[in-house]
Amino acid sequence: MFRHTPLRHAVLAILALAALMQAFTAGYFGLEILIEILILCMLVLALDLVAGFGGMVSLCHGALMGVGAYAFAALATLAGLDPWLAALAAVALTAAVAWVIGAICARSHGIYFIMATLAFGQMAYSYVFESPLFGGDDGMGGIDRFDLTAIGIDLNDSRTFALFCLAVLGAVYLFATAILRSGLGRSLTGVMHNEKRMKALGLNTWRIKADVFGLSGIIAGIAGVLAAQHIMFISPGLLNWTVSGEALVVVILGGLGTLVGPLVGAVAFVVMKHQLGEVTTYWHLVVGIVLIAVVMSRANGIFGWAEARWGARLDRRLADATRSPTPEEVTSDA
Amino acid sequence: MLETRSLTKSFGAIHVTRSVSLRLERGERRVILGPNGAGKTTLFNLLVGELAPDSGTVHLAGEDVTALPVARRARRGLSRSYQKNTLFDGLTVEENLALAAAVPTGHATRLWSDSLSRPEIRETVAEVAEQVRLVPYLHAKVSEVSYGVRRQLEVGVALATRPHVLLMDEPTSGVGPEMSKGFHDLLNDLPSDLTLLIIEHDMDLAFAVADTITVLNYGEVVFDGLPEAARGSKLLKDIYLGSWEDA
Numbered sequence: 001m002f003r004h005t006p007l008r009h010a011v012l013a014i015l016a017l018a019a020l021m022q023a024f025t026a027g028y029f030g031l032e033i034l035i036e037i038l039i040l041c042m043l044v045l046a047l048d049l050v051a052g053f054g055g056m057v058s059l060c061h062g063a064l065m066g067v068g069a070y071a072f073a074a075l076a077t078l079a080g081l082d083p084w085l086a087a088l089a090a091v092a093l094t095a096a097v098a099w100v101i102g103a104i105c106a107r108s109h110g111i112y113f114i115m116a117t118l119a120f121g122q123m124a125y126s127y128v129f130e131s132p133l134f135g136g137d138d139g140m141g142g143i144d145r146f147d148l149t150a151i152g153i154d155l156n157d158s159r160t161f162a163l164f165c166l167a168v169l170g171a172v173y174l175f176a177t178a179i180l181r182s183g184l185g186r187s188l189t190g191v192m193h194n195e196k197r198m199k200a201l202g203l204n205t206w207r208i209k210a211d212v213f214g215l216s217g218i219i220a221g222i223a224g225v226l227a228a229q230h231i232m233f234i235s236p237g238l239l240n241w242t243v244s245g246e247a248l249v250v251v252i253l254g255g256l257g258t259l260v261g262p263l264v265g266a267v268a269f270v271v272m273k274h275q276l277g278e279v280t281t282y283w284h285l286v287v288g289i290v291l292i293a294v295v296m297s298r299a300n301g302i303f304g305w306a307e308a309r310w311g312a313r314l315d316r317r318l319a320d321a322t323r324s325p326t327p328e329e330v331t332s333d334a
Numbered sequence: 335m336l337e338t339r340s341l342t343k344s345f346g347a348i349h350v351t352r353s354v355s356l357r358l359e360r361g362e363r364r365v366i367l368g369p370n371g372a373g374k375t376t377l378f379n380l381l382v383g384e385l386a387p388d389s390g391t392v393h394l395a396g397e398d399v400t401a402l403p404v405a406r407r408a409r410r411g412l413s414r415s416y417q418k419n420t421l422f423d424g425l426t427v428e429e430n431l432a433l434a435a436a437v438p439t440g441h442a443t444r445l446w447s448d449s450l451s452r453p454e455i456r457e458t459v460a461e462v463a464e465q466v467r468l469v470p471y472l473h474a475k476v477s478e479v480s481y482g483v484r485r486q487l488e489v490g491v492a493l494a495t496r497p498h499v500l501l502m503d504e505p506t507s508g509v510g511p512e513m514s515k516g517f518h519d520l521l522n523d524l525p526s527d528l529t530l531l532i533i534e535h536d537m538d539l540a541f542a543v544a545d546t547i548t549v550l551n552y553g554e555v556v557f558d559g560l561p562e563a564a565r566g567s568k569l570l571k572d573i574y575l576g577s578w579e580d581a
Binding site for chain 2: 001179181196197202203
């Protein structure tokens with residue numbers, strides 16, 4: 001079952017502080033990297049929700065993010081809807097699409113689940129790639145960011161947009177933890193551990209999986225809306241399975257089923273990509289070697305390794321520090 | 335409370351369940367005996383819906399539930415424990431019980447309610463933990479407790495859904511005589527209106543808890559009656575009880 005530990009709180013605090021520091025001090029390029037990380041964080045939170053806590057390894061989450069991005073772009077630029085309304089509709093549509101995919105795929109398991117989600121993702125990619133309405137392989141441009149000038153916030157400024165994305169990520173993280181702490185989220189964990197028993201207890205397991213897949217779609221949709229606003233241009237590549245594959249790599253790199261780990265993974269992945277990318281065009285090779293090392297070490301990603309190494313020790317120290325002394329201890333101290 | 339009418343199941347040419355008709359009254363404790371391969375577990379699987387019968391029907395509280403899937407039968411009050419532990423190994427004993435206890439309350443599928451902190455669920459967990467003697471192990475992970483404790487939890491998880499009918503598939507399978515005695519006390523402490531159908535190989539336990547005994551052989555009911563009659567049945571001695579009585 002999902003629970004926050006002192007180590008998780010500490011890592012979250014460090015990540016938030018680092019992001020704030022970067023948002024206030026970085027130049028344009030640094031801010032672009034930060035926004036990229038923040039949007040990727042949302043996508044991997046959505047993926048970890050279903051893969052890490054429900055055993056549903058999805059290869060269509062990139063496409064779900066793309067559905068959110070394209071729906072927002074189409075509604076805001078083609079239909080002329082207010083960007084906030086367009087965003088709301090795009091997120092709702094992504095959630096509905098995710099629920100349907102989840103409901104259909106929930107009856108399959110393992111490799112078959114992965115292949116079914118891959119097929120859905122590639123169908124979406126192919127449709128957008130061929131569709132003149134969505135600009136085909138040219139993509140869609142002219143996407144505006146939310147207008148918050150009425151309250152003195154200019155999201156066209158990269159620094160402000162980065163801070164906005166950070167705030168949204170905070171809300172998304174709280175939403176994900178609320179799901180996992182709910183009856184639905186706990187049942188999802190039960191389904192992952194033993195679906196047969198959950199059925200025997202009286203639960204409609206496919207419905208639980210579909211509902212959480214739909215909720216995960218909300219997060220992917222939000223990531224899509226922000227991704228569209230970030231570059232103000234979108235192309236079919238956003239829906240390609242490689243985006244889902246990279247998100248899965250990030251989740252595994254950070255720590256599957258920890259919620260905090262994928263955030264660490266997203267930072268590590270994007271930083272490696274840009275730092276190594278300056279040195280060599282073969283940066284993927286290095287990421288691959290790191291991923292192999294992480295997987296072969298049998299640690300649950302970077303954060304899983306840290307949690308196994310320091311988590312229990314930190315818990316004990318904090319428990320010792322916070323518990324009230326027993327009468328015997330008081331006597332001996334005296 | 336639970337009834338089967340001419341329940342039949344075959345796997346290819348092998349007839350595993352042959353026209354089995356049973357009727358359990360509310361609060362009845364019935365033990366199913368039979369040698370290995372007699373079709374006892376298959377009968378359980380047919381009752382809960384994990385297998386579909388070739389013919390015949392299953393009735394729960396007067397309603398024909400033959401076409402209903404496992405989950406819907408469970409929600410109507412039919413619960414089971416398994417011969418091989420079927421638990422949530424990565425979770426604690428308390429979380430195992432809470433997952434089950436949340437189902438009948440409806441909190442298991444709600445988004446805005448934490449099933450673990452609901453007072454009614456915590457109450458059920460505490461009560462069931464007391465019933466199946468799991469209080470000292472509540473915060474231990476299932477993977478860290480002994481096999482015997484897991485057998486108790488197996489029953490506890492089934493009980494936590496507050497069933498009307500509980501099917502227990504060899505609850506003492508693999509446990510020692512001391513723990514078997516503990517199960518005897520545990521079964522006697524269960525609510526008197528709970529209908530129990532138990533597959534059991536431990537004869538002392540079977541005869542101690544049973545109101546009625548049903549004996550299966552090659553998928554067929556060959557005896558159905560009181561424990562006293564079962565003890566004296568020559569047929570039973572021949573197919574099953576001989577070695578036990580001699581011992």
